[in-house]
Amino acid sequence: MSRDRNSREYLMRKWQEYGFAAYEARLYLDTHPESRAALNYFNKFNRLQLNAARELQERYGAVNTNLDMDLPQWSWVDMPWPWTKGGN
Numbered sequence: 001m002s003r004d005r006n007s008r009e010y011l012m013r014k015w016q017e018y019g020f021a022a023y024e025a026r027l028y029l030d031t032h033p034e035s036r037a038a039l040n041y042f043n044k045f046n047r048l049q050l051n052a053a054r055e056l057q058e059r060y061g062a063v064n065t066n067l068d069m070d071l072p073q074w075s076w077v078d079m080p081w082p083w084t085k086g087g088n
Contacts (some may be wrong), residue, residue, distance in 0.1 A: 009058045015056055015063060018049035 004010060025042035032038055056063045 006059075008056070010061070011052060011056050011059070014053035015049060018045050018052055021045040022049055 014060050022042055022045040025038055028038050029035065029042060047079060
């Protein structure tokens with residue numbers, strides 16, 4: 001992984017890591033809904049993932065179709081697929 005914190009690869013990796021942490025916390029909350037610590041953990045990583053997605057979108061284009069902002073154009077299909085290397 002690139003050490004450049006502004007590279008597409010680095011930002012994509014962080015977005016994936018934050019999303020994984022938020023998803024796991026969401027699963028835990030399904031069985032432990034009263035856990036304040038788990039809710040705080042979920043909120044933290046959900047927020048980090050949204051911020052990472054915004055930064056990726058602003059620099060490199062959409063990373064998913066669930067962002068909370070308007071897209072200037074539909075470029076989803078022009079982006080590299082997750083299993084391909086390289087970028088636009």
